[in-house]
Amino acid sequence: AVKMRSVLVQTLVLQRGKVLLGRWRPGSGPFEGRLSGLIGSVQVPAGQSPPSPEVAGAAACSQLLGPRFRVDPRRLRRRGLFHFEERDATHGAAVALGERYSEHQLVLRLNPEEEAAHGFEPQATETFEPMGWFAPGEIPYDMMPEDDKVWYERVLFGDQRLRGTFAFEGTRLVEHALEEVTPEEGLCDLDKDCVSASSSYPERSDVNSAQPALLLHNPGCSKSRALHEALTSRGVHVVERHYLEDPLTLSELETLAARLSVAAAPSSTVSAAKDLCRDEELASSSSEEMVLEALALRPELLQRPVLIRGRRAAFGRPQPEDAMRIL
Numbered sequence: 001a002v003k004m005r006s007v008l009v010q011t012l013v014l015q016r017g018k019v020l021l022g023r024w025r026p027g028s029g030p031f032e033g034r035l036s037g038l039i040g041s042v043q044v045p046a047g048q049s050p051p052s053p054e055v056a057g058a059a060a061c062s063q064l065l066g067p068r069f070r071v072d073p074r075r076l077r078r079r080g081l082f083h084f085e086e087r088d089a090t091h092g093a094a095v096a097l098g099e100r101y102s103e104h105q106l107v108l109r110l111n112p113e114e115e116a117a118h119g120f121e122p123q124a125t126e127t128f129e130p131m132g133w134f135a136p137g138e139i140p141y142d143m144m145p146e147d148d149k150v151w152y153e154r155v156l157f158g159d160q161r162l163r164g165t166f167a168f169e170g171t172r173l174v175e176h177a178l179e180e181v182t183p184e185e186g187l188c189d190l191d192k193d194c195v196s197a198s199s200s201y202p203e204r205s206d207v208n209s210a211q212p213a214l215l216l217h218n219p220g221c222s223k224s225r226a227l228h229e230a231l232t233s234r235g236v237h238v239v240e241r242h243y244l245e246d247p248l249t250l251s252e253l254e255t256l257a258a259r260l261s262v263a264a265a266p267s268s269t270v271s272a273a274k275d276l277c278r279d280e281e282l283a284s285s286s287s288e289e290m291v292l293e294a295l296a297l298r299p300e301l302l303q304r305p306v307l308i309r310g311r312r313a314a315f316g317r318p319q320p321e322d323a324m325r326i327l
Helices: 053-065 092-097 148-156 192-200 222-233 250-263 280-285 288-297
Strands: 004-015 018-024 038-045 077-086 100-109 128-134 161-169 172-181 213-217 238-242 306-309 312-315
Touching: 004 053, 004 092, 004 148, 038 053, 053 100, 053 128, 077 092, 077 148, 077 250, 100 148, 148 161, 148 172, 192 213, 192 238, 213 222, 222 238, 250 288, 250 306, 250 312, 280 288
Parallel strands: 004 100, 077 161, 213 238
Antiparallel strands: 004 018, 004 038, 018 128, 077 100, 161 172, 213 306, 306 312
């Protein structure tokens, strides 16, 4: 038999500074009787990659709260990746999920104008009953899994990105370790193609190919083609990502904006997030958060080209040389 592993995805929905929590009904699985965010579970064959956390999270939202609660996966932000160990092999969590499993934490921020008519009306289902919206200081941790008290407010109200491990004996948390992830590192897969390309050419040791650069490329754009040609002429090992065909997720856009800020001049006061948007009216009239959401939904608005290497990024405009400073 093929060995399977469990990957959980919890979506935490925020509106006006409050988080939506619900109670798991009797017979609903390892969390029955307790409160949590919207948790979905995916069984993944050993050695295979799980589906996108955003896609799995959006599907779980509709399964738990009914079809009227529609979530666009492109609006979900990755804020945590935790690995769990259940040391009591007889406990329901170990039986249902395995003694070791992982869980992604996603955040969905609703806009103030998003009311029930816009598709965000939670309804009770056979497995999950929404209990309401909870502000800081109101969250009933005594009715929730014990790890939630350790990280919920850091993610929800501190906007931190966290990575960590939790060990349980039954429902009792016995050990944990957490680390904060910087915005420029992120919890997304922005560097995955560069990592794959680097491992594919272990024999290459020249300076320009020691670490592949990622080019967010639009072949139809003259500036993008010019940067591509300049990189090729200098022998820079480049991985191309055609962002119109393979759009960046919201979490990847957040990471990209942070890397642009790292590489910006110390005197710069320009918002990197807004600088990513080609629509000047949208950028000037919207918050950084809303600009990045718009780019996730409409990748054609992304300013190009963008070159990324390591934890830094730069635009290849007005001249290709403007991006070369990060090499």
